[in-house]
Amino acid sequence: QQQVKQSPQSLIVQKGGISIINCAYENTAFDYFPWYQQFPGKGPALLIAIRPDVSEKKEGRFTISFNKSAKQFSLHIMDSQPGDSATYFCAALETGTASKLTFGTGTRLQVTL
């Protein structure tokens, strides 16, 4: 059962544009939502994360928007750059004794010149 649904599967954005990736979850016990960035041949790298007690978190060009009632969250990349071209994964975690991440299926972002 896919507990975290991610869209789109792929995304092409022009340099300077805004990249938007969306995720939806089902398990209301999830209480921590990180985004990971993965370059080919590398491990996922933690990009930014949010807790459900806030609706938005911004770090540089990266912003997470969180809608608890809709059980949705999204990643916005402002002023997208070619170096942002990577695969992005949303994830969710139910904290406690077993902190296993449930990942979305990933979005391959390509930023063109």
Add this chain to the structure above:
Amino acid sequence: DSGVTQTPKHLITATGQRVTLRCSPRSGDLSVYWYQQSLDQGLQFLIQYYNGEERAKGNILERFSAQQFPDLHSELNLSSLELGDSALYFCASSVAGVYNEQFFGPGTRLTVL
């Protein structure tokens, strides 16, 4: 560089064989997680250890096992390998906390021929 190290980087073996993947967590991190990344299944949680004890199990096959040693490094043992076990295997680590930020290693690419 996340501070998590994994060896080997690549592993090529034959069906029916057994392999061991090794992970050293970041200094100070007590939890180790193993994930499998494949094209058809995405990133899947396998197992978590905390300070030497198994904490959670995910979609881990009975042919697979893991352990965490007193120095906190971990090993993932894969036996009776099948073609479908070919994948990237990632180790992640975190400090035990309320929101366990997980930092991923560079992965081991396993190819079963």
